[in-house]
Amino acid sequence: MHHYQRMLKPWSKKPSLPFGNHINTQAKKHNKSVLTSSAFLKIPLKENTLSERAGDRVFKYFVLSFGLIVILLGIGMGIKLVASSMAIWKEFGLSFLWGRDWNPVTEEFGALPFIYGTLVTSAISLLIAVPLGVGSAIYLAELAPRKISDAITFLIELLAAIPSVILGLMAIFTLVPLVRWVSPFLMDNLGWIPLFDGYPIGVGMLTAALILTIMILPYITSISRDVIMAVPQALKEAAFGLGATHWETVRKVILPYAGRGIMGSVFLALGRALGETMAVTMVIGNSPKISASLLKPAYTMAAVIANEFAEADSDLYIEALIAIGLVLFVITIIVNGLARLMIFNMNKGRT
Amino acid sequence: MKNKILKKINKNLSGYVIASLIMVGVASPAKAGVTLNGAGASFPYPIYSKWFDEYHKVNPDVKINYQSIGSGGGIRQVTAKTVDFGATDGPMSDKNIFKVDGKIHHIPTVLGAVVPVFNLPGINDLNLSGPTLANIFLGKITQWNDPEILKDNPGVNFPESRITVVYRSDGSGTTYSFSDFLSLVSPEWKKNVGTGNSLSWPTGIGGKGNEGVAGLVQATKNSIGYVGYIYAASNNISHAAVRNKNGEYIKASVESISAAAAGAADNMPADYRVSVANAPGQGVYPISTFTWLLIYDKNPAPVGTTLKNFLEWMLDSGQKMAPELGYAPLPENVKAMVKKTISTIR
Numbered sequence: 001m002h003h004y005q006r007m008l009k010p011w012s013k014k015p016s017l018p019f020g021n022h023i024n025t026q027a028k029k030h031n032k033s034v035l036t037s038s039a040f041l042k043i044p045l046k047e048n049t050l051s052e053r054a055g056d057r058v059f060k061y062f063v064l065s066f067g068l069i070v071i072l073l074g075i076g077m078g079i080k081l082v083a084s085s086m087a088i089w090k091e092f093g094l095s096f097l098w099g100r101d102w103n104p105v106t107e108e109f110g111a112l113p114f115i116y117g118t119l120v121t122s123a124i125s126l127l128i129a130v131p132l133g134v135g136s137a138i139y140l141a142e143l144a145p146r147k148i149s150d151a152i153t154f155l156i157e158l159l160a161a162i163p164s165v166i167l168g169l170m171a172i173f174t175l176v177p178l179v180r181w182v183s184p185f186l187m188d189n190l191g192w193i194p195l196f197d198g199y200p201i202g203v204g205m206l207t208a209a210l211i212l213t214i215m216i217l218p219y220i221t222s223i224s225r226d227v228i229m230a231v232p233q234a235l236k237e238a239a240f241g242l243g244a245t246h247w248e249t250v251r252k253v254i255l256p257y258a259g260r261g262i263m264g265s266v267f268l269a270l271g272r273a274l275g276e277t278m279a280v281t282m283v284i285g286n287s288p289k290i291s292a293s294l295l296k297p298a299y300t301m302a303a304v305i306a307n308e309f310a311e312a313d314s315d316l317y318i319e320a321l322i323a324i325g326l327v328l329f330v331i332t333i334i335v336n337g338l339a340r341l342m343i344f345n346m347n348k349g350r351t
Numbered sequence: 352m353k354n355k356i357l358k359k360i361n362k363n364l365s366g367y368v369i370a371s372l373i374m375v376g377v378a379s380p381a382k383a384g385v386t387l388n389g390a391g392a393s394f395p396y397p398i399y400s401k402w403f404d405e406y407h408k409v410n411p412d413v414k415i416n417y418q419s420i421g422s423g424g425g426i427r428q429v430t431a432k433t434v435d436f437g438a439t440d441g442p443m444s445d446k447n448i449f450k451v452d453g454k455i456h457h458i459p460t461v462l463g464a465v466v467p468v469f470n471l472p473g474i475n476d477l478n479l480s481g482p483t484l485a486n487i488f489l490g491k492i493t494q495w496n497d498p499e500i501l502k503d504n505p506g507v508n509f510p511e512s513r514i515t516v517v518y519r520s521d522g523s524g525t526t527y528s529f530s531d532f533l534s535l536v537s538p539e540w541k542k543n544v545g546t547g548n549s550l551s552w553p554t555g556i557g558g559k560g561n562e563g564v565a566g567l568v569q570a571t572k573n574s575i576g577y578v579g580y581i582y583a584a585s586n587n588i589s590h591a592a593v594r595n596k597n598g599e600y601i602k603a604s605v606e607s608i609s610a611a612a613a614g615a616a617d618n619m620p621a622d623y624r625v626s627v628a629n630a631p632g633q634g635v636y637p638i639s640t641f642t643w644l645l646i647y648d649k650n651p652a653p654v655g656t657t658l659k660n661f662l663e664w665m666l667d668s669g670q671k672m673a674p675e676l677g678y679a680p681l682p683e684n685v686k687a688m689v690k691k692t693i694s695t696i697r
Binding site for chain 1: 570
């Protein structure tokens with residue numbers, strides 16, 4: 001059963017027992033963290049007076065209205081994006097999605113190079129950031145001395161606060177020369193793989209993916225560390241008690257238990273990577289061409305909107321950019337939906 | 352309880368109201384002033400903000416606000432009539448002019464230029480003809496030691512290396528005037544790429560803004576790009592001389608850019624929507640361009656006269672401020688024409 005429903009249920013049906021009941025269900029669900037919850041249940045619950053219940057109701061609708069505003073905002077955004085890009089869908093239909101040409105002069109618009117660039121850079125950055133982030137989270141939560149762990153976590157969280165334009169500049173001065181320096185080697189030795197066939201200019205898909213990795217790493221590390229630290233001590237001790245090594249405990253107890261939270265951090269990171277604009281624009285080379293090579297310039301959806309919107313001078317051109325925004329919006333929703341589904345299925349499999 | 356809170360809010364609120372009233376009182380001058388709002392091109396923003404600032408010093412009751420949101424944005428705002436005037440680096444298309452309710456004037460203010468910048472270790476001077484430049488940006492010339500480049504630069508020892516082309520990824524008037532020139536000198540460019548703020552580039556990598564292009568060029572050996580003249584001049588970036596219609600290789604300077612407008616004045620259309628790219632004449636730098644203010648023909652009472660006064664001041668005192676900021680002033684013959692146009696504004 002879904003977590004949120006449990007939280008709502010006691011709230012609406014048994015207003016006299018909101019907190020006690022909630023903890024009770026949680027304890028039942030995990031079946032494991034028995035240490036503290038029973039103590040909570042023994043607290044005598046105060047009879048609620050009528051006025052307090054009325055207050056609860058007011059509070060409920062108050063918060064509900066805020067929740068609804070968020071949903072309405074999302075729907076409103078979707079409607080506005082569709083309405084403002086209608087001319088594109090009329091002119092190109094769905095073929096806008098797989099059109100490969102982007103020519104503002106002749107007003108031919110296709111979104112595929114941007115969709116491709118966005119998805120590929122995000123995927124590569126996840127590919128690098130997930131093992132790195134989860135690995136460092138395990139180290140910080142399980143192996144590092146508490147003081148060092150706290151200090152490093154603080155620094156990692158600071159990394160998340162750096163404005164992306166600063167990271168973009170940093171990428172221009174460090175990552176671009178690095179990639180330029182590495183790419184002849186890649187081209188000579190791995191050039192037969194289409195991924196590494198290109199030219200050594202330093203800007204391109206790989207550089208963009210690397211800066212994205214740096215940007216999303218703090219999310220994965222910091223959230224995963226918190227999740228791993230929340231694994232009940234009793235579980236770990238039980239595993240050790242059964243003779244498991246540290247590695248076995250991590251692999252068979254901690255990671256499965258914390259899996260849902262880690263997945264959550266990964267999808268939060270993916271959301272950030274899909275929408276990141278500034279830093280990517282600065283190093284991706286901004287060329288709307290689809291090429292298998294990671295060393296060649298590419299383009300992302302967010303980048304083309306940021307680049308071209310201000311000077312777009314014809315109506316169709318503006319609508320094409322808004323249509324790109326709509327595609328990005330939909331892709332983000334799909335990714336988040338898939339994430340929810342995955343987490344939901346993981347939960348079902350576990351209980 | 353509730354009453355108490357309300358009272359407290361009331362008290363705080365009245366405090367804010369009083370404070371803001373005082374602030375409003377301080378901000379607005381005692382005399383009834385005129386405030387004009389404009390928006391548009393970012394290329395002339397430095398000179399425009401200086402003009403509006405200086406003009407405010409001379410006429411304290413006139414305040415002109417300008418937002419550099421880009422030429423496209425300026426045209427949109429003018430069409431929607433949300434501003435008193437607009438500004439653009441590329442002339443409005445007939446289609447866009449048609450959308451504006453009422454007549455609109457293009458008033459040329461200053462000239463700018465676009466220069467090819469390059470990074471060739473050991474080579475400081477580079478000559479390029481229009482067709483060569485077009486072929487490089489078309490991806491047809493891919494090596495620096497191509498015979499076509501050698502023809503423009505006899506005796507120069509070019510490296511045997513690939514040319515990396517860098518262009519502006521953001522929509523920009525700089526791209527407009529660069530591609531305008533290339534369309535004039537290369538039929539193939541005109542056919543396959545064309546003229547615009549953003550293009551479908553056949554080759555190369557895109558940098559954001561003048562600084563993005565200049566940064567990529569400076570960081571990439573054997574590269575070539577293009578930036579606004581002012582940016583190249585103020586950052587001491589080596590830029591190429593471009594062959595003009597007379598066959599001379601000319602480097603951009605305030606004089607050579609102004610000369611482009613003087614050469615074009617003879618067949619200047621009445622609405623000033625003219626390209627001075629590849630203009631005839633001696634000593635002309637060929638990738639030059641006007642930048643325009645977009646002024647409505649009919650304006651509400653205080654706006655019309657205020658704009659007229661400002662524009663006359665701009666033609667006189669304002670022009671003198673242009674060179675120090677790297678803009679080329681309008682030549683005398685064009686100034687005389689513009690003066691006549693200004694007098695018709697209501």
